Amino acid sequence: MATVEELKLRIRELENELIKSKQKQSDAEHHLRPKIVKMSAEVVDSNPYSRLMALKRMGIVQDYEKIRSYAVAVVGVGGVGSVTAEMLTRCGIGKLLLFDYDKVELANMNRLFFQPHQAGLSKVEATHNYNITTIDNFTHFMDRISHGGLEEGKPVDLVLSCVDNFEARMAINTACNELGQIWMESGVSENAVSGHIQLIIPGETALLILTVYLLFLPYLLQRKAAERPKQEAVQEEEEEVVVHEDNEWGIELVSEVSEAELQDASGPVPDLPEGITVAYTIPEKDGGSGETVEETDQSLEELMAQMKKM
Amino acid sequence: MADEATRKSVSEIPLLKTNSGPRDKELWVQRLREEYLALIKYVENNKAADNDWFRLESNKEGTRWFGKCWYIHELLKYEFDMEFDIPVTYPATAPEVAIPELDGKTAKMYRGGKICLTDHFKPLWARNVPKFGLAHLMALGLGPWLAVEIPDLIAKGIIQHKDQQNS
Numbered sequence: 001m002a003t004v005e006e007l008k009l010r011i012r013e014l015e016n017e018l019i020k021s022k023q024k025q026s027d028a029e030h031h032l033r034p035k036i037v038k039m040s041a042e043v044v045d046s047n048p049y050s051r052l053m054a055l056k057r058m059g060i061v062q063d064y065e066k067i068r069s070y071a072v073a074v075v076g077v078g079g080v081g082s083v084t085a086e087m088l089t090r091c092g093i094g095k096l097l098l099f100d101y102d103k104v105e106l107a108n109m110n111r112l113f114f115q116p117h118q119a120g121l122s123k124v125e126a127t128h129n130y131n132i133t134t135i136d137n138f139t140h141f142m143d144r145i146s147h148g149g150l151e152e153g154k155p156v157d158l159v160l161s162c163v164d165n166f167e168a169r170m171a172i173n174t175a176c177n178e179l180g181q182i183w184m185e186s187g188v189s190e191n192a193v194s195g196h197i198q199l200i201i202p203g204e205t206a207l208l209i210l211t212v213y214l215l216f217l218p219y220l221l222q223r224k225a226a227e228r229p230k231q232e233a234v235q236e237e238e239e240e241v242v243v244h245e246d247n248e249w250g251i252e253l254v255s256e257v258s259e260a261e262l263q264d265a266s267g268p269v270p271d272l273p274e275g276i277t278v279a280y281t282i283p284e285k286d287g288g289s290g291e292t293v294e295e296t297d298q299s300l301e302e303l304m305a306q307m308k309k310m
Numbered sequence: 311m312a313d314e315a316t317r318k319s320v321s322e323i324p325l326l327k328t329n330s331g332p333r334d335k336e337l338w339v340q341r342l343r344e345e346y347l348a349l350i351k352y353v354e355n356n357k358a359a360d361n362d363w364f365r366l367e368s369n370k371e372g373t374r375w376f377g378k379c380w381y382i383h384e385l386l387k388y389e390f391d392m393e394f395d396i397p398v399t400y401p402a403t404a405p406e407v408a409i410p411e412l413d414g415k416t417a418k419m420y421r422g423g424k425i426c427l428t429d430h431f432k433p434l435w436a437r438n439v440p441k442f443g444l445a446h447l448m449a450l451g452l453g454p455w456l457a458v459e460i461p462d463l464i465a466k467g468i469i470q471h472k473d474q475q476n477s
Contacts, residue, residue, distance in 0.1 A: 133397040135332045135373050166432065167406065170399040292441075293324040293347045300339055300372075303346035307367060310353055 039065045039092065052091060070157040071095035071149045075132065075172055078102070080186050080195075081162030094150045099141065101131040133171045142175050159183035177202045319359070320449050323352045329440035331400040332373050341401075342372040345443045352445040363456075364392075364448055372396065375405070375444065379452060381460045386471045388460060392452070401440040404432060407452050415468050416459050425455045 002010075041053035049064075056064040072093055074085050077100040085096055130137040146155045159181055161172045169185060176183045180202050188195040199205065298306075326344045330337035349366060356362045366377035376393040390412065394405040406424045413423035420426070431451040435442055442450075463469045 131395075133399070133403075134395045135398055138398040167397050167399065167403040170403050171397065174399055291324055292327050293344045293351075296343070296347060298343070300343050300346070303343055303350070304367065307346055307350055307353075310350070310357075310365070 039068070049092065067092050068094045069150055071097065073097040073099065073145055073148065073156045073159045075099045075159065075161050076163035076168065078162065078164060080188060081160070084160055084162060095148075095156075097144055097148050097156060099130070099132060133167050138171060138175070141171075142179065145175060145181055146179050155179065155181065157182075161185040164188075173200075176200070316449070316454075319355065320446065322355050323445045323449060324348050325441040326401075326443040327441075329401065331398065331402075332371070332396050333398060338372070342368075345372070345445070348443050348445040349448075352449065363453070366444065366448070379409075379448075379456065381456045383461055383464055386473075388464075388469070388471060401443070404435045404442075404447055404451070405444070407447065407455075412459075412463070412469070415463060425452070425459075427451050427455070430454055 036048070039049045039053060040047050041050070041057060043050045043054070053064055055061045070093060072088055072095070074081050074088075074096060077085060077098050081098075081100070085098060088096060130140075132138055132141045144156075145159060147153050149156050159172065159176055161169055161183060163169060163172070164187075169187075172183065172185070175181070182199070182201050184197060184199050186195065186197045324347065326341070326348060328337055328341040328344055330341045332338055334341075353362065353365070356364075363381070364377060364379040366375055368375045373396045374393070375396070376391070379390050379392055381388045381390075390409050392407055392409050394407045396405055397403050404427065406420070406427070408422050408424040410423040413419060416426075418426035431447075431454075434450060435446075438446070460469070
């Protein structure tokens with residue numbers, strides 16, 4: 001057990017360390033280069049914009065400097081989002097809004113721009129660390145899209161969807177549709193060998209919900225396509241039938257539903273190139289085969305109470 | 311896609327009529343009533359079949375749901391708390407059920423203990439929007455997940471019955 005004197009000494013040591021480290025921090029800040037007011041097209045080593053402005057000189061882009069007046073919202077700061085955000089920053093984007101509810105982990109290190117010492121921090125320190133699909137956060141999300149532009153109160157110029165699940169994409173689709181906001185949607189397949197990007201302009205291009213069929217390239221089908229040559233060789237081998245005692249919940253590795261039943265259960269499948277299939281099909285328009293909930297006069301409160309009593 | 315027993319129990323869950331989500335004010339109240347009716351019927355059916363395996367209730371607005379589910383394995387009853395939010399795009403997108411105490415214990419779980427429903431459930435939900443509701447989420451989503459994952463977790467010793475934990 002340390003004495004009071006020893007503790008006092010330790011406290012003084014720590015205070016000194018703190019002062020020194022704060023000093024170092026402010027020194028580092030002073031070494032930050034000052035903001036460059038006007039983008040120069042000069043081709044010299046010391047100009048961070050030289051290769052970007054070259055695009056303008058070559059006629060690829062007009063008015064490259066305009067990038068500084070744009071605000072982009074990046075939803076999802078994972079494999080796609082973090083690289084996007086970094087590159088936009090390097091290109092001189094005016095303002096970035098980042099949305100992600102997740103934390104940095106070591107598992108992210110193979111592709112995200114965070115560093116190992118940042119593991120445990122939320123991916124989006126001090127900006128928008130929430131799940132956009134909940135009703136409360138969604139309202140805030142829509143507000144930021146419509147008012148978070150470079151000039152506060154104006155909408156952002158572009159929304160980039162870099163999320164990894166259908167629910168978030170649908171939420172972004174709903175928001176951008178209601179706000180008439182141009183956005184781009186992206187996705188990478190689970191086996192990481194394919195991906196897609198699409199531009200969506202509400203009112204002009206197809207909405208996300210209409211293109212959802214080709215959004216997912218099932219991993220299984222791709223693998224099957226790769227295995228085809230081998231399969232042909234072993235066709236003589238007898239297929240082992242999967243047997244189990246009971247299967248109360250209908251879990252299956254190999255489908256027990258016959259081909260005919262499967263055809264019945266799916267909707268019409270569009271004509272697709274080999275190796276691609278749909279993960280979702282259009283449900284039939286006719287009324288379902290089941291019975292619907294009965295009509296009742298009970299109010300919501302009464303129903304809630306009834307449920308509680310069960 | 312499901313076997314006879316599941317199809318039978320699901321077919322006895324009434325289908326829902328109102329296609330509205332939590333941002334729709336009046337119509338959402340109507341949808342909530344239908345959700346409760348379907349859930350009550352499903353729990354009653356379960357009790358009659360001696361397979362009463364969950365309870366659910368919600369906050370006043372019906373946007374946050376929580377409850378318990380049980381799974382019987384080798385004559386022991388395992389109980390888990392569960393919860394989920396209604397997403398803004400409901401019922402086009404299904405809620406993500408979470409079992410916080412099992413967070414990280416199975417290979418495919420998402421933040422906060424959300425169970426993986428992608429393969430066996432989401433396509434089925436998408437084809438039946440808006441007729442499916444929370445009762446169907448339980449019957450076709452959580453139920454099968456418990457049936458597959460819990461025995462596996464018990465076999466690996468990752469979860470123990472609370473009687474064993476106290477000793």
